[in-house]
Amino acid sequence: MYVKQISVFLENKAGRLWELTEVLRDNGLNIRALSLADTTDFGILRMIVNDPEQAFQTLKETGFSSAETDVLVVEIPDRPGGLAEVLKIMTRDGINVEYMYAFVEKKKGNAAVVMRVEDLERTISVLTEGGVTILKAEEVYAM
Amino acid sequence: MKILDEKIECISSEGMRSLQLERLQRLVEYLTKNSQFYQGKLEETGVAAGDIRELSDLTRLPFTVKADLRDNYPFGMFAVPMREIAEIHASSGTTGNPTVVAYTKKDIELWSMVMARAISIAGGTPDDIVQNAYGYGLFTGGLGVHYGALELGASVVPISSGGTKRQLKLMHDFGSTIITCTPSYALFMAEEAREMGYDPRKSPLKVGILGAEPWSDNLRREIEAAWDMTALDIYGLSEIIGPGVAQECPYKNGLHIFSDVFLPEIIDPVTGRVAEEGESGELIITTLTKEAMPLLRYRTGDIVTISHGTCECGRTLPRISKILGRTDDMLIIRGINVFPSQIESVLLQVEGARPHYQLVVDRIRGLDTLEVQVEVGEELFSDEIKQLQGLKEKIRKEIESVLALVVDVKLVEPKTIARSMGKAKRVIDRRSA
Missing domain, CATH: 3.30.2130.10 (VC0802-like)
Structure with missing residues (x-):
């Protein structure tokens, strides 16, 4: 029943979200839904993707701080x-x-x-x- | 301009050397008799009081380092019983033990004397009103200047640091002629004044005696233009006495160091070789006449040059340059000594992990700021904003309580902090020091 959501820590820096989406694209990962919560200096991107396990590994390898959440x-x-x-x-x-x-x-x-x-x-x-x-x-x- | 203590401040070099030798001999005798700490240290080095026959024998004496003071917390460095102690100060917070310094009544007189000289070298007289905006309390800045102003016979306004609006009001209403504070605060006050619609150039101030943090000639020009006053550097450190170790005169040729009581050496911090005239090295100070906590060859960690020869003001006291750097990674922010290791251990305590961090020091509107950037790795990351905000707040509060300094904490992505040769660059100092 639990769906694995991928959350990623993002600094409020121009182009950072774009870089992340490029990583997903290059690994054939598709976003089903997403939401971005932000504060003055950082944000958390939460998303549902087609393959959460692969997304988590890929993001980890490319240096993003991410987590899987039920x-x-x-x-x-x-x-x-x-x-x-x-x-x-x-x-x-x-x-x-x-x-x-x-x-x-x-x-x-x-x-x-x-x-x-x-x-x-x-x-x-x-x-x-x-x-x-x-x-x-x-x-x-x-x- | 009148020289307060002409016999000493204009003494011949032979006269100074024989005074220093006599005092050094007496000091080593005194320590051998009264200081348990130095009894051990001298024995280890194999030097006895009788071995000091000429001034160059100084180099045979052991160094004292800041760690000695911490290791002997709180009273292990004292050379007198507690009933002789008149005043105790301590450094604002470190992760380990604070550095404690103490004064006998005679030490306070010494402090008053050197600080009176300092104010006088800067041009102060009994006719001046000294607005003392150094912090009063355990920090030695406030009381040191206070004692000196009293000794000189000037009028002192013990306003302490902060409260900029009140500083400006009293300065105007009282007609303060000398301001004593950190250089960054002097600049900050000028900007506040302008914002309040008050032209700082019209202030009654003639002289600023500014110190407790390193500053550049550029900043001097800025402060002098902002206030239309002379801005002069003062040097000191609490281990030696507090403010009043060296003072710049209006000729701005370096800071006259009171070498009759604080014997300076400049050495190569690595090899220990004595630096040539004009060559930079670490400033080492021996307190020749202190009672409560005299120090032999104390390593200040400050890199300076020294020059002898008579100054245009007529004084023969040697002159040290402004601080050119540090032998360690210590930062001075708003007069407070900050070691990156202090922040590291806070992060360790808060998180149990050893996150990467970087300190960004800047000067914004004249005021030093410290931003602590902490990398949010996988182990720190939480999916919830309130968790991360809470983490940030916790780190900020812990650091502030350890350093007694307002800081900004910023959470950053992993690997954003530049690493060179696998080692993270811990400090970025954007101040024009």
């Missing part, structure tokens, strides 16, 4: 209120979201929301009970 990707209907329903369930059970970002998956046209929470196990059971679809890792990588 996240959940839930599928929600792409309509007003879709995300609110999911968050309602989570809030009711006191589950906090550390961060999240979303993309639209191509096949069904639904929204896919990547989220990082503290207790993955519990979140999965709460969401499953609430009827929310949690995407399998392989599905996400292949999207």
